[in-house]
Amino acid sequence: MKKKATYQRYLNQFGWMCVAPSIVLFCLFMLYPILSSLYYVTRRWKGMTNTFIGLGNFIRMGQDKVFQAALGNNFLFMLFQIPLMVFLALLLAVLLNQGIRRFKGPFRLAIFLPAVTSLVVVSVLFRVLLQENGMLNNVLIKARLIAEPIGWLNDAFWAKVTIVLAMTWRWTGYNMVFFLVGLQSIDPEIYEAAEVDGASKARQFFRITIPLLVPVILFSVVTSTSGTMQLFDEPNILTWQGGPANATMTAALYIYRQAFFVNADFGYATAMSYVVVLISGIFAFIQMRLLGENRKAK
C-alpha cells in the first residue's frame, strides 16, 4: 500500500518533469506576452516612450473608420468565402471519393498543393495575371465574356473578389482532405440499405452523406472562421497592403501596420487585437454550441 503511494508520487513527479519544458516555454512565449498586453493596452506607445491613457485606445477604435472598415472586410470575406470553399471542397471530395478512379494520387496532390505553397512566391505570378491588361483579362475579352478589362487589383469591388478567389484557391484542397476522410469513414452498408429502399443518388447525398458529414463541415467552418479573422497574407501581398485604397484592408493587417509600419503604437495595436480575439471567441462559441446541439440530436 505504502509502496504504491510512493510509486504514484514518482509518476506524478516524473510527469511534471516531462511537461516542464513546454510549461516553461509556454510561460515565456505565451503567458508573459498575454500578461504584459494588459499593461500595453492602457497606454499610448510611441517607440520607446509611452503614456497612460486608460481606455483611450478603445475610444480611438470607436472613431477609427479604417479599423471598422477593416473588420467589416473580415466579415465580408467570411460570409462569401467560407460557404464557397466548403461547397467546392465537398464537391471535390465526393468526386475524388467516387468518380475519379484513375490518377487519384496526382489529382489529390494538385488540389492540396496550393495550401503548402508559399503565397509570397505565387502572388508574383498572380499579380502579373491579374493586371488590367494581364492574361486573365485578355483571355476573358478574347472569349467575349467581358467587354472592358476588369480591375482585379485596382477596383475596390473586384479586389475583394480577387481576395475571396485567392483564399478559396489556397484553402479548398486543405479542407477537402478532411471531407475525404469523413466520407471514407461513412459505412458503405448505409448506402446499400438506402439503395435497397430505392433512394436515388442525389437523395443519398443529401440525406446520408451531408448529415453524416456535419461534424466535419462544422470543424472546417470553425477553423476557417478563425483563419479569416486573422487574414493577413493575401491582402498584404496580393492586393498590396490592403489596396486599392484600403478596400481589402483587414484587421490583422491594420494591426500589423499600426505596430510595425506607420506608428510603432503597440498599445493601440494590442487593444485592436483584444477586439479581434473577442470576436473570434464569440464566433467559436456560437459554432461550438451548434456542433454540441447537433451531437445531442443524434
Next chain:
Amino acid sequence: MKKRLSVAIAMALTLALVLGAVASCGSGPKMTDKVTVWCWDPNFNVYAMKQAAAVYNKANPGVTIEIVDMAQDIEAKIISGLQANGAGLPDVALFQDFRIEQFLTDYPNAFVDLKAEGVDYSQFAAYKVGPMTVGDKVYGIPFDTGSTGLWLRTDYIQAAGLNPDAYMGKNLTWSEVIELGEQVKAKTGKPLLAYQSDNFDMLRIVVQSTGGQFFKEDGSLNLRSDAFRKSLALFKELNDKGLLYQVVGWSDWINAINSDTSAGFLNAIWMVGSVKSRPENAGKYMVVPTPLIEGVAGAANASNNGGSSWYVFSSSKNKARAVDLLKSVWATATPENLEFYNTILKDAGAMGTFLPSQSGSNYTANDSFFYKGQALSRDFASWMANVPTLKYTPHYVPMRDAVAHATLNYFQGKIATIDDAIAAAEAEYKQVTGN
C-alpha cells in the same frame, strides 16, 4: 536510482531547452572585426555599398563587411529590433529620407550622432541633411539624390510625326506635355505615362515641383493649398484624357515601362538602372526637366523623389568601425573615394549627394544609351540645384497613404470633387495617426 536518473534527464532537457532559447536571442562573442549593413536593392544601394566596402577593405583588409539585402519588411524588422533595445539589429542600415524622422522621434537614443564623430556636413547637399538633423545633432550619411525628370520615348514621339529635338532640354509646362501626350496617343495609341495607381510618388513629384508642402511648419497637415489642388486637378485631367497607363504594384510598373506600354514616365535618376536593364531601350529614351504647373508661385522645373541615407545604430557592438566605414569612404574626398562615387553613378545611376564627388568624369560624360547621347547625369545634377525643399515630419507615411487612397478614389469617381478628396485624405490621416 532509476528515478533519480530520469529526473536528472528531464531537468537537463528543460535546462537545455531554456538555455537554447536564451542563447539564440543574444549573439555570441565577436571574434572577427565585422560590420553588418542592411539595405534593399541589389542593383542599387546594395551594389553601391559593396563598392564602398571594396574601397574600405583596400585600406583595412582585416575587416569583414556583410551587406544584407532586406527586401521584405526592413522597417518592421528594424522596429522589432529597436523595441528590443537593439537585439538582432545590424551595425548600419539604410533609411529612406522620408522615413527617418519617424525613427529619430520614436527612438531618440537609437542612432549615433555623426556630427559629434566629426563628419563635415557642409560637404553634402543641404536638403539631404535637414531630415536627419535633430537640434544640434546630425545622425546620417547622405547617400543618393532623387532628382527627377520626365522620361520620354523618342521613337513614339517620332511616330506621332513630331521632332523629339523640339522638346529636348526644354522647360515644359504641363499643358505642353498634355498636348504632346494627346498627339502621341492619337497616332500610336500609347498613353504618355506609365502610372502606378496605388502609389504616391508621381503626385509627390508634382506637388514638390510647385514648392508646395504636405505639412505646415508646426507639423500639422497642409492639404488645403492651391499647389495641392492644382496638382490633383492635373492628375485627374491626365487620367480622364487617357494619358496614364495604370498598373498596380511597383514591380508591375517596372515591367510596364520595359514592355512598350507607354511613351514615358515621371521619375527620378535612379530609374537609369531599370531602363538600362533592357537592351532594346537603347537610343530611345530622353529625359527632359520635370514639367511645370502654370500659375503657382514658387514652382520650378525640378523635383525630387526618393533618396536615402546611412545610419549607425547606438546598439552596434562595433560602433567605431561602422562609423569609420561611413566616414572614411562616403564622407572623405580622397581620389579613390571620388572614383568610387564616379563608378556607382555610371553603373547604377546612384548619384551621390557628397558635393566634392560631383566633379567626377561621369557627371558630364555623354551617355550613348540615351537619345543622341544625352549627358543624363549632368542634366539631373543641374536640375537638383533647383529642387524645392520638402518637409517630411514623422507622419509622412500615413499622410502618403491617405492621400494616395483619396486620389485613387477620386480617379475612379468614388469621390466627386477635389474638396471631398482632400477631406477624405484628412479624415483617414487623423484616424490612422490618432492625432
